[in-house]
Amino acid sequence: MTPSEARRDALEEPLSAHSPIARKDRDALLAARLYYLQDLTMDAIARELQTSRSTVSRLLTFARETGLVQIQVSDPLDSSVELETAVARRYGVRAHVVPHATNLNEAEMLDRVAMYAARTLTPFVESDIVLGVAWGSTLTAMSRYLNRKSTHGSTVVQLNGAANTQTMGLGYASEIVRRFGAAYDAAVEEFPVPAFFDRAETKRLMWRERSVRRVLDLQARMKLAVFGVGSVYADVPSHVYSGSYLDAADVASLAAERVAGDIATVFFREDGSSSGIALNDRATGPSHRLMRSVEHRFCVVSGPAKARSLRGALNARLVTELVADEATVRALLTLET
Template sequence: MTDAMQEARFPQELMYAAASQYYLEDATQADIAQRLGVSRATVSRLLTEARRQGIVEIRVHRPATLEEGPLAAQVADALRIQRVYLVPKVSGPALGPWLAPGLARALAAVGLEAGDVVLVSSGSTVYECAREGLGRFPGVTIAPAVGGQEEPQPWFQTNETTRILAERLGGVPSYLYAPALPGPELFNSLQHEPSVRRVMDLWAHAKCAIVGVGSAPLMRQVVPAFVPREATSLRQAVGDVCSRFYDRNGDPVEYPGSERLVATGLEELRRIPASIAIAVGGEKITSIIAAAKGGYFNQLVTDTPTAESLLATART
C-alpha cells in the first residue's frame, strides 16, 4: 500500500487526535504512537495529512524586531531613495532565501495590478530571489530588462528568470529573443523585429523593475563575455545595473559597442515608479552608492551589515 493510499484512509478523528496531542499538549511523536497504538512513521504521516487537509493551520508571524526601523530609514535618507527593506545578515552561498522576504515586502508595497509591467535584470541574486515565494500578482506582465548572454549559467538568461518569476507571481511572461550585445547588422535588424520591439516598448511603461547591482567589472572573477575588460573606459566603472556601467558619480561609462546594448536605458530606469535593487556584500558598497547617485533605483533590498556599511560610507 502506498503512503498516499494509506493517508487517504486515515480517519479524521485519528488525525485530529494526533495533531491536538502534538501541537496543543506538546506530546512527542513517540508518546502519541504509544497512545494511539501506531508506529512513529504513521504519526508523522498523520500530522502531515492533518496539515494538508486543513485540520492544522500553521501561521508564521514576522517579529516586530525584524521590521524596518531607524537603520533602514537612515540608509534611505543617506542614499536619497524612497525606501530600504532590510533582512537579517545573509549567510551561506544561496542569497535568494535570505533576500526574498525583503523583496516580497517591497513588491507588496508597489500596488501591482493585472496589466502592470515588471522588468527583471540578469544576475544571480535576482535569479535566486525569483525562485522564492514573493507573493501572487495575477495578470502582471513580466519582461526582461536586458537581452540574453552567452554564458551557460541560467542567471545570465533573463528569459529564464522571466519564466520563473512569472510562474511564481502568477504573471504573464513576455520573452526577449535577442542577445545582450548583437553585432551591428543584427542590432539594426532587431529594431524592426516585432517580437523584440514589443518588449522594448514595455520598458517605457514599466511600473516596477527588479534589478541587481554589479560590482566593478575589473574586480569580478566573471563578467559577461560581451564586456571588453581591456577597454580603458571600464577602469572608471564601479558597477552596473542592467549591464549599463557607471562611474563613482553615477555617470554612464561607455565602451566599444555599448551603443548596441539591448537593455533598458539608465534614463528609463530613472522613470520607473518602483525600481527595486537587490544587493548585498561589502564589495557592492561603492556600486550601490554610485547607482543611487545616478538615480538607477529608488528602493533597496539588502541585509543589516550591508546597510550599516552603506550608512558609514555615505556619511564619510
C-alpha cells in the same frame, strides 16, 4: 441584523463594492482585520465567519504570505531602522535592511536577502501591471522564494538579452522570468537578443524591427522593475563579468572608463554618470532614462564588496526600493564619510 453581521458588512463593503479581489483574498483580509486590528481570537473569528478555527488559521497564513499583512518587529536595540533612515536621508530611497549574522557565508547571506526581497516585493505586484525583470545570480535566488499572488492582465518582461558567444542564454534568463510569471499568474515576454551586440550599428538596426519594438514598447510601460547590481568589485564576480559576455578589450574599456557596475548590463560609474561608456551603445538593457521613469525600481543587493557599485546605482537615481544586508549597507554608508 446582529452586531457581528453589521461589523462584517462594514469591513467587507469597500472590497465588494469596488475591488475585483478574489474571494479567498477578501476572506483573508477580513480575518486579518478582525485578528490584528480588533484583537479577536481565532475562535471568535471562526464563529463570525461561520467556519472552522483551522480555516481561520489558514486565512491568516495566506494573508501574511501574500503581503496582505506585513509584520514588523520593533526592537529598540535593532540598528536596522537607523541604517534604513540613514540611506533614506542620503539617497531618497526606501531601504529594507536584512540583519547580518556573522556565522553566515556569502552564499547563505545572499539566500537570506533573496527570501526577504521576495516577500517584500509581493505588495508591489498588482493586476494589469508590467513588471520588468533582469537576470543574474541575485534574481535567480530571489525567484525561488516568490510568494504566490494571483493577478490578472499582468505581464513579466525580460529587461535585457542574455545571449553571448557561448550560449543563447535562453534557459538561464527564461527560467527567472517564468518563475515570476508563474508566481503572479502573469504572461511572460522574453527578450531573445544578445546581452551585447558586436556593433552599435547592429543594435540600432535591430531596434527598428517590429518584433523587437514590441518588447521595447512593453518595457516602456513598466510600472515595476526588479534587478540586482552587477559589480566589478565583488569577491564572486557577477554573472555578466564571468559568463563569457565580455572579452579582454571590453574589460579593459570598462576599467579605463572607471565603470563601477551595471544594472541589466547597462553600466555606470560610482558617481552615477554613464556618458562616454562605449559598451552601453551595444548593450540591450533599458537606458537609465527609461529606468528612471519607472515608478517602482526594486533593487536587491547582497555582499559588502558591492557597496561601490550600489553607490553608483543610487547616485544615478536608478533605485526607489532597496533590499540589502546590513553589512552591505554599512559599507555603503562608510563610503560617504
